Amino acid sequence: MHGVGGPAASRAMGSAALTRVLRRLALVAAPALLTIVAPVQLHGACAADQVQIAVVVDFGTGRSVSAACVGAGTRDSGAAVLAARASQLGTAPPRTNASGLVCAIDGYPSEGCGEQTGGHYAYWSYWHGDASGWTYSNVGPAGSRAQPGTVEGWRFQPAGAGNPSDPPPRGSPDAATTCRPAAPPATSVPTVRPASRPAARTGGTGGASTTAIPTSAAGGPTSTDVAPGTTAAAGSSTETAVAAGPLANGAPTPVAARRGTGGHGSSPWGLVGGVGLVGAVGGAGALVARRRARPSP
Amino acid sequence: MNPRSLHPLAWWLWALALGAAALRTTNPFLLGLLVAVAWLVVAARHPNAPWARSFGSFVRLGVAVMVVRLLLQVLFGLRLPGHVLFTLPSADLPHWAAGVTLGGPVTSEALVSAFSEGLQLAALLACVGAANSLASPYRLLRSMPAVLYELGVVVTIALSFAPQAALSAQRVRDARRLRGRPHRGLAGLRGLAVPVLETALERSLQLAASMDSRGYGRRAAVLDGRRRLTQAAGLIGALALTIGVYGVLDEAAPGGLGIPMLVVGLVSLVASLILTSARSTRTRYRPDPWRWPEWGTVVAGVAVLAVLVVAANVDGDALRPAYSPLTVPALPLLPIVGVLIAGLPALLTPRLPEDRL
Numbered sequence: 320m321h322g323v324g325g326p327a328a329s330r331a332m333g334s335a336a337l338t339r340v341l342r343r344l345a346l347v348a349a350p351a352l353l354t355i356v357a358p359v360q361l362h363g364a365c366a367a368d369q370v371q372i373a374v375v376v377d378f379g380t381g382r383s384v385s386a387a388c389v390g391a392g393t394r395d396s397g398a399a400v401l402a403a404r405a406s407q408l409g410t411a412p413p414r415t416n417a418s419g420l421v422c423a424i425d426g427y428p429s430e431g432c433g434e435q436t437g438g439h440y441a442y443w444s445y446w447h448g449d450a451s452g453w454t455y456s457n458v459g460p461a462g463s464r465a466q467p468g469t470v471e472g473w474r475f476q477p478a479g480a481g482n483p484s485d486p487p488p489r490g491s492p493d494a495a496t497t498c499r500p501a502a503p504p505a506t507s508v509p510t511v512r513p514a515s516r517p518a519a520r521t522g523g524t525g526g527a528s529t530t531a532i533p534t535s536a537a538g539g540p541t542s543t544d545v546a547p548g549t550t551a552a553a554g555s556s557t558e559t560a561v562a563a564g565p566l567a568n569g570a571p572t573p574v575a576a577r578r579g580t581g582g583h584g585s586s587p588w589g590l591v592g593g594v595g596l597v598g599a600v601g602g603a604g605a606l607v608a609r610r611r612a613r614p615s616p
Numbered sequence: 617m618n619p620r621s622l623h624p625l626a627w628w629l630w631a632l633a634l635g636a637a638a639l640r641t642t643n644p645f646l647l648g649l650l651v652a653v654a655w656l657v658v659a660a661r662h663p664n665a666p667w668a669r670s671f672g673s674f675v676r677l678g679v680a681v682m683v684v685r686l687l688l689q690v691l692f693g694l695r696l697p698g699h700v701l702f703t704l705p706s707a708d709l710p711h712w713a714a715g716v717t718l719g720g721p722v723t724s725e726a727l728v729s730a731f732s733e734g735l736q737l738a739a740l741l742a743c744v745g746a747a748n749s750l751a752s753p754y755r756l757l758r759s760m761p762a763v764l765y766e767l768g769v770v771v772t773i774a775l776s777f778a779p780q781a782a783l784s785a786q787r788v789r790d791a792r793r794l795r796g797r798p799h800r801g802l803a804g805l806r807g808l809a810v811p812v813l814e815t816a817l818e819r820s821l822q823l824a825a826s827m828d829s830r831g832y833g834r835r836a837a838v839l840d841g842r843r844r845l846t847q848a849a850g851l852i853g854a855l856a857l858t859i860g861v862y863g864v865l866d867e868a869a870p871g872g873l874g875i876p877m878l879v880v881g882l883v884s885l886v887a888s889l890i891l892t893s894a895r896s897t898r899t900r901y902r903p904d905p906w907r908w909p910e911w912g913t914v915v916a917g918v919a920v921l922a923v924l925v926v927a928a929n930v931d932g933d934a935l936r937p938a939y940s941p942l943t944v945p946a947l948p949l950l951p952i953v954g955v956l957i958a959g960l961p962a963l964l965t966p967r968l969p970e971d972r973l
Contacts, residue, residue: 394706394720402697415940417642417729419694422938430933461694589944593645596952600652600959607962608659 368393370467373497374404375448375490376424377474385425386490388498397445397460397471419461421445424473439478444485446472448492455483470494619969621663622961624751625759626910631747633917634958638739640924641935642732643945646955647739650920651675653959654746660962662749664970674745678738685734690722696940698725725940732939759904762893766833773823777816784815842891849888857881913961923954 372391377384389404398415401424405412411426421443422432433442445456447463448470456463465471472488479485491497631654638650655671662668690704704719757768788811792799797807827833856877863873927950928935937945 396695396697396720398695399697399721412941413697414938415696416936416938417733419696432933432936432938459694461696587944589947593648593945593947596947597645597648597652600649600656600956604652604656604659607656611659 370465371498372400372465372467373448373470373494374400375470375472375488375492375497376404377472377488377490378425378427379475379477382475384488384490386497391465395465397456397463397465400465400471401460401473415461419459421460421473424475427475436478438480440481441477442475442479442481444474444476444479444487446470446474446487446492448472448488448490448494450493453487453492455485455487467498468494470497619967620905621752621755621968622661622750622913622965623759623904623906623910624753624756626906626913627751628747628756629914630917630958630961631743631750633914633921634746635740635743637920637924637955637958638736638743640921640928641951642736643935643937643948643951644732644735645945645947646924646935646951647732647735649952649955650739650958651678651742653955654742656959657962658746658749661965661968663752663968665752667753668749671742671745671749674741674748675738677745678741681737681741682731682734685737686727686730689726689730692718693726693730695720696723696726696729698723698940698942701727725942728939728942732937732945755904758900761889763889769827769832780819781812781816785812788812788815836894838894846888846891849884849891853881853884853886853888855881856884909961909965912964916958916960916964920954920958923957924951927951927954 369390370393372389372395373386374389375384375386385408387404387408389400389407391400391403395403398413398419398421401413401421405425408425411423413421414423414426414432415421416432420433423429424443428441431441433440445460446453447456448454449468453472460471470490470492472490472492474486474488476485634650634654638647641647655675658671662671700721700723703721706719753772757765757772760768785808788808789799789804792804792807798804799807858881859873860875860878860881863877864875924935927948930950931948934946934948935951937943
């Protein structure tokens with residue numbers, strides 16, 4: 320399955336790439352047929368209204384919980400909302416593998432992707448929250464459409480089963496808790512609870528701390544002039560507290576620095592070296608082929 | 617080193633190990649290097665025979681697979697967030713078909729991911745193509761265990777059916793053209809079918825007669841008990857092998873299932889093969905030797921696989937780079953050296969008899 324919130328993707332990945340491709344072919348062939356018979360709603364490419372999506376990211380037991388109200392387009396996928404959250408908070412963008420499995424949020428964990436030990440997976444579980452509680456998503460974030468009334472929930476499972484029996488995020492599954500409905504400017508002043516500050520977290524309470532991040536200092540969440548990633552100063556005032564969340568023992572790292580060290584060889588020399596190496600060996604092959612094709616004297 | 621052609625089984629083992637190594641990584645540099653190394657070895661050691669040109673067609677097939685993979689990604693693929701290149705009109709599928717999006721924004725991250733996954737398949741195809749180019753299918757058939765010989769003959773004949781049919785169709789068409797009969801379109805097809813069918817039937821009768829006269833299917837007399845024993849060993853071996861493969865591939869399987877079952881299955885199957893071989897009275901004329909160049913070739917292939925398996929445990933992110941956020945994949949030193957080792961057979965194997973360099 321591509322991009323399912325559980326680690327099924329990474330499990331199939333290493334062993335049976337062919338199976339995966341066949342499965343993917345089946346996955347894309349089925350909807351192609353379905354479009355003929357099913358009532359399909361077509362959308363234009365550019366009609367993307369702004370909505371506010373509540374995103375709860377739980378870094379796991381003993382770590383912090385971050386809740387943010389993210390401005391997103393109505394057609395955005397869960398993965399796009401997660402990326403918009405990172406750029407709004409100024410944290411490292413989510414890292415996903417080639418099959419769409421989310422490997423890291425805010426740079427946590429720094430390495431690995433759905434790593435398996437024994438029968439358990441260290442992975443980011445994906446949930447949808449509404450008034451009735453959290454439900455484990457049976458669809459990957461890249462395939463799900465974010466809804467304003469539904470909370471996008473993420474919880475890191477250090478040793479998860481990879482199925483709905485894993486614990487849900489500790490934040491509120493109610494969208495209204497994170498994204499307050501439109502209210503007079505006086506009540507929409509950003510609130511940062513002390514629990515989310517690094518000093519409080521180092522105490523190791525493990526309790527859920529909530530950071531409410533409005534997308535604009537003055538307007539309510541329904542204002543349409545707010546674009547994701549261009550949040551007002553109020554959002555940035557809380558970003559350090561949230562960014563520090565996953566790093567239990569350290570100060571928050573600036574995004575630029577993290578990008579530089581995170582990906583190995585992100586300099587153009589890596590590209591030049593890699594292409595050059597392949598070209599050199601391939602050229603040697605062409606040389607040998609030409610020498611052998613020459614009629615012998 | 618006297619010029620000779622390498623044992624075909626050595627080339628196949630080398631190529632299959634290379635293909636298994638390709639499945640361990642999606643790093644485009646490593647995959648590209650793998651294809652380049654396979655091309656180098658094929659260029660240096662492919663014999664001058666019609667089947668030796670299959671490497672090129674396999675590479676072309678691989679390129680086609682990559683194009684299809686990219687198209688699928690653009691049309692229905694994952695909508696990885698990132699740098700949007702262009703946006704297709706998107707459609708929401710009904711609830712019960714959720715999980716698949718059609719259209720939507722196409723990002724460079726998604727395209728690069730699809731490219732590297734397509735390249736993995738293309739590299740696998742190139743490895744199989746290399747084996748097809750390097751190893752003579754006829755010699756491979758000859759070096760099969762005696763039990764599988766008859767099966768091998770059947771497979772070879774079946775595989776040669778399509779080219780033979782095309783050849784005889786061409787011949788019939790030429791004959792009709794020379795005689796001024798219609799040879800194109802529906803009218804041409806009508807005159808074509810019967811003669812081609814007739815030729816095929818005639819050829820198969822001739823083939824059956826020639827196989828019969830060469831003693832195909834002749835068996836030595838074997839005691840009933842021993843026959844049952846070999847059959848049971850074969851069945852148990854196949855079963856244990858299946859369970860063992862399941863155990864190895866699925867890490868969540870119970871501990872005792874993996875390697876132990878694999879070993880039991882292999883031993884049982886090999887025993888069954890050896891026991892059954894005693895029934896066959898076929899002898900081998902001038903068997904292909906298995907000397908140190910063969911060992912070296914197999915070791916070079918297995919070394920790549922081993923290096924990539926080790927490297928996946930040491931630094932898995934370099935072998936399976938994530939493209940979201942978009943970065944240039946790493947150039948991991950150890951796997952690169954490992955893949956270069958796979959090119960050694962280009963130098964260390966004996967030259968072919970037809971080459972006079």
